[in-house]
Amino acid sequence: MVNEYRILSKEVTYINVTEQRQILERDAYGYSWLSLGIIDLSSNQSALLRVNFQIHNFITGELITIQNKAKINTMSLTTREKEILELISDGKLSKEISWLLKINVHTINTHRQRILEKLDVNNSIEVIYTAKEDGIIR
Numbered sequence: 001m002v003n004e005y006r007i008l009s010k011e012v013t014y015i016n017v018t019e020q021r022q023i024l025e026r027d028a029y030g031y032s033w034l035s036l037g038i039i040d041l042s043s044n045q046s047a048l049l050r051v052n053f054q055i056h057n058f059i060t061g062e063l064i065t066i067q068n069k070a071k072i073n074t075m076s077l078t079t080r081e082k083e084i085l086e087l088i089s090d091g092k093l094s095k096e097i098s099w100l101l102k103i104n105v106h107t108i109n110t111h112r113q114r115i116l117e118k119l120d121v122n123n124s125i126e127v128i129y130t131a132k133e134d135g136i137i138r
Contacts, residue, residue, distance in 0.1 A: 016042035
């Protein structure tokens with residue numbers, strides 16, 4: 001089994017690591033009771049790319065990729081949130097979006113926070129990347 005995930009370093013940045021596990025022995029019921037695990041730095045250190053989860057069948061050599069995140073349900077974002085998301089992807093600041101949509105800047109910031117939560121990301125760069133990758137915005 002091969003897992004790729006992010007860990008938070010002391011410098012408050014994420015480092016992608018790869019963990020590989022190989023079952024060495026199984027008991028009479030087929031459950032693993034002895035395995036070998038190796039953790040190493042991943043060659044994928046991009047903050048924008050999602051980490052992967054794969055199962056590697058060492059007997060057949062087959063590599064099975066499993067989506068570790070379900071596709072974002074575009075219905076979970078309101079029409080207003082999608083509109084704000086488009087403006088964020090165009091590089092607009094909250095103040096500019098507020099002026100364009102004629103609503104309070106605090107309301108814009110509330111929408112931005114909800115968008116981050118719904119898309120399960122940490123910042124505007126990740127939200128744009130995720131929304132484009134999942135087809136929510138152009």
